[in-house]
Amino acid sequence: MxxxxxxxxxxxxxxxxxxxxxxxxxxxxxxxxxxxxxxxxxxxxxxxxxxxxxxxxxxxxxxxxxxxxxxxxxxxxxxxxxxxxSIVVREMALVKVRVTSETRTEIMRVADTFHAKVVDIATDSLIIEISGDEGEIDALVELLNPFTVKETMRTGRVAMTRGGAATGSMKPSLDTTDQSAPDTDVVP
Amino acid sequence: MQLTGAQIVCECLLREDVEVMFGLPGGAIMPLYQTLPEYPALKHILVRHEQNAGHAADGYARAAGKVGVCVATSGPGATNLVTPLANAMMDSVPVVALTGQVPRAAIGRDAFQETDTTGITMPITKHNYLAMHAVDLPRIFKEAFHIARTGRPGPVLIDLPRDVLEEVAEFQYPEKVNLRGYKPTLGGNSRMIKRAAKLIDDAKRPVILAGHGVLIAGAANELRELAEKAQLPVITTLLGISGFSSEHPLSMGMPGMHGQAHNNWAIDKADLLIGVGMRFDDRVTGKLSTFAPDAKVIHIDIDPAEVGKNVRVTVPIVGDARHVLRALVEEVATTARPEWVDELDELKDRHPGMPTSHEEKLLPQQVIRDLHEATTGKAIVVTGVGQHQMFAAQHYGFTEPNSWITSGGLGTMGFEVPAAIGAAVARPDRAIWSIAGDGGFQMTMSELATIVEQRLPIKFAILNNNSLGMVRQLQDLFYGGVRVSTAYSGNPDFVKLAEAYGIWAIRVSDSTKVQEAIAQASAVDGPALIDFEIAPEENVYPHLPAGGTASEMIEGPTGKEAPTWLS
Missing domain, CATH: 3.30.70.260 (ACT domain)
Incomplete structure (x- = not known):
């Protein structure tokens, strides 16, 4: 969470x-x-x-x-x-990182620590798929940066209410407004 | 029943009780036009510019209390509808716009007269559709008219590719609308209504701010009953004018930038504001942080997004003005507030609201007051935007609901000519006076031809000061009198211009000749035009500077100087 x-x-x-x-x-x-x-x-x-x-x-x-x-x-x-x-928030990311025969194992170990999957292996790069909260993804990317991250692709967050209730089952509460409004800009 | 898309459109319009539409044909919309002869019950009024078709539909909708329909072709036809759609959106007017579109296969290829009409109009319509199959048309039309006229009304556009109009499909009109995401609330929350009634009963200095929602909901009677029972003085916003008779003892007039001064003082002193079908727009409130500093606020509006948008609300009530006011009338106690009502009467006397500066010349205020007398306050008055509009709002004295048609939120100059066409078509039983400025009139005067063709007995009163008067006034008050691009030195002779169209016309510059000219114009069987040469330097007062507070209000030419922070 x-x-x-x-x-x-x-x-x-x-x-x-x-x-x-x-x-x-x-x-x-x-x-x-x-x-x-x-x-x-x-x-x-x-x-x-x-x-x-x-x-x-x-x-x-x-x-x-x-x-x-x-x-x-x-x-x-x-x-x-x-x-x-109380909600679950997740984001998914694909991270393409440069590898050499020397760094490949270490990078895969890092991915493993984050429960991330290696979804593509090439001679000079790996694509790692990670899902988690924003902080976890940030942390993985930070750890991979020294190896040169060539590309990241992130989905943005999705969220779901915990427990039995459907997410977004509530309409906006129409009759509870009591908000102050900022001054709008002056229109001449 | 197998019909072409164009026939389906006509069948749908008939089922939605459409009698008339305003438009101008072109290539992509031609299949619809060529089908019209099969449907003589659908009257089409040919205009000279699509913008005016939109404004005519707007004026028609306001005068008739029905959905107004306008038609244009693709590309420039559709883009010319942008202003009237935005106007109808801002003023919550039910309009359905039909636009032609290039054939489906050409969409997205920058074809001749192609434009992304639904994309362009997305933020200025309540909803819009691009019809991609003729078989979908019945559902789309059913939804479009429902969306346009219910809840907070507004414009809906339907974009019709030419080959969809030609496509044959089964026609069956749906009985019901099924929109999961659109269910307007009508009756207000009863707990909130009870709380509101308690606030009203306990208030010492309450005022009602009545807006367009009162007229849209047909709530004028309920408003009067509530005002009388609880002795609540009623201030009407620019668009709320005619929702409460100006002859009623509790009628206060208009608030805000050019409202009568006593109204801004009343709001300043009030301990309770009851906003009904209005949106606390910046022209009403001025600076929000100093607006009604001592007041609790009850805000009744059918659009939940308006409640709490601009001012802090004590009791929000989302619902239709008629339903909510009816419930409030039952809930509130019969109350007398002689002290507050007397205090406001005194305020009115202290701030008489008709300061004049050039007594030797023809004054626009007098023209409006004479017009009121000549028409016994019973005309439908249509205006554009600017000084003439404010003079009309302040001085005509409206007594009947829906007799005031003006461009409020968008402030569209030129509205007065085409909107009067719509009003005249909707209400042949009423005298229609279009009060115009010389600036706005020249934006849309091409429609004089339409008026002649349709034999519409619209009477024009041009308040002619040979300038863009309101901008000139702003230059004089707030820009050190530096007049830039506000003088119209090349105006045509409006009398000769009218005569060129075969319209009876007269020029008046003598204040003793006003009534006679109005009587003559009224007697003409058909359209007429009076060119009033008014005192060119006359300003609209009071003038509450934009974003200002009640204490910064300039009440008249000899009153307070413009505040230094604005000059």
Whole structure:
């Protein structure tokens, strides 16, 4: 389990699996100036619905606005801020690292320590697949850096609520608003 | 029933109770146009520019209380709809826009008159569709009209590739809409309504801020009942005007940047604000941190994203204004607040709201007041944006709901001409006065041809100061009087211009001739135009500087000087 810094919030959304949905969501974030540090999307357990996981930077007001503006999109079915829930957060990464016959064994041992898999072996490189929280991936990449990491590819975080409840089963709480808003810029 | 895509579109429009649409044809949308003769019940009004088709649909929707429909072809036709769609989005107006698109196989290949219409309009529509199969059209239309007219209304665009319009498919109109992600809340939370009623009962200095939501929800009666029962003075936002009769003793007028001064003072002193169907926009609040410093806030709006967006809310109520106000009327106690009501009456007397600077010339305020008298306050008034709009908002004196049609959120100059077309088509039983500025009028005056063709009896009152008056005013008040690009020295003779279209017209520069001219124009069987040569230096007062506070309000030409931090 990951301890998120208070200014980062994990939000999940269930969305219609239709063309343009990602553009609508990304466009809304950009237009309203919300800062997403992470976005991942994939099919859900229900045909025709996808799940998105966002990590959003901001205070309570920003998170509430993000949640409500997301929910306002017609193709967004459910939204929930699961930051304060007990959640499992994972990310997957592929790391391509340079090897020589001398370093190969050592690198594979490092991967093994992280429960990472070697998924491709070439004479001068390895691809290591790791899944874990962000910190674990950062730590592995850091350990591999002295051997020269040629490429990393990361999926971004996915999150799921622990226990029996479905992730994102809550609608945004519409009647609990009591937030102060920052002064908006002056429009002449 | 096997029909072409174009026939399916027409069948869908009929089932959605569409009687008229505004548009202009072009290549990609032609299959739809060539099908229209088979559907005489669908009236099409040909405009001169697609932007005006969109604004006409907007004006129609506001005047009729129905969904307005506009049609354009692909490429430039569609991009010309951008402004009216953004306008309808900002002002929550139900519009369905149909655009032609290049054939499916050509999409993405930069074909002639191709543009990414759904991409461009994504942030300025409530939702949009690219129809890729004729068989999907019935579901798309059913959803589009449902989305446009329910919840917080807004524009929906349907992009129609030419070969989809030609494709044959089975037509069956769905009975129900099934949208998992769209279920607007109508009735407010009863616990919140009870809390709100308690706040109202306990308040010493409450005011209602009534917005467009009151008119959209048809809640004018409920608003009046609540105001009367709990003795709540009612301030109407720019778009809320006509939702509460200006002749009612509890009517206060407009707040904010150009609202009557007493309203900003009332908000400043209030201990409770009840926002109904409004969004605490920056023109209303000025600087948020000093807005209504002593007030608790009850915010009633159907759009949850508006609640808590700009101001701190004590009691949020998400719901339809009519449902929530009806429930509140039942919950609140009958209360008298003579002290507060008297105090506000006194404030009104102390800040009379019609300061004038050039008594020897024709004053725009007088034109508006004379218009009110001549029409007994019963006309539908349509305006664009700028000084003329504010003069009309301040001085016409509206008594009937939905008789005020203006571009609020987006502030679209030129709205007054095409929106009046929509209003005139929707309400042939009402006098339609388009109050225009000389700047905005010249942006959309090409539609005079449409007005003549359709024999629409729209009366134009141009408040002509040969300039972009509001910008000139800002230059004078806040930019040291440095006038840049605001003088219109080459204006046409608007009387001759109207006459070139066969429209009756007259010029008025003498304040004693205003009433007579209005009477003459009203008597004309058809459109008419009055070119009022008004005092060019007249400013709109009060003027609360953008982002300012009530204490920084400039009440009149002899009042407070512009604050130094802005000049």
């Amino acid at each position: 990951v301890e998120l810094a208070t200014q980062y919030h994990t939000i999940t959304a269930v969305v219609e699996d239709k063309p343009g949905v990602l553009a609508r969501v990304a466009g809304m974030f950009g237009r309203r100036g919300f800062n997403i540090s992470n976005l991942s999307v994939g099919h859900s357990e229900t045909h025709g619905l996808s799940r998105m996981t966002f990590v959003v930077e901001g205070d309570e007001w920003v998170v509430e606005q993000v949640t409500k503006q997301l929910y306002k999109l017609i193709d967004v079915v459910r939204v929930s801020d699961i930051s304060s829930d």
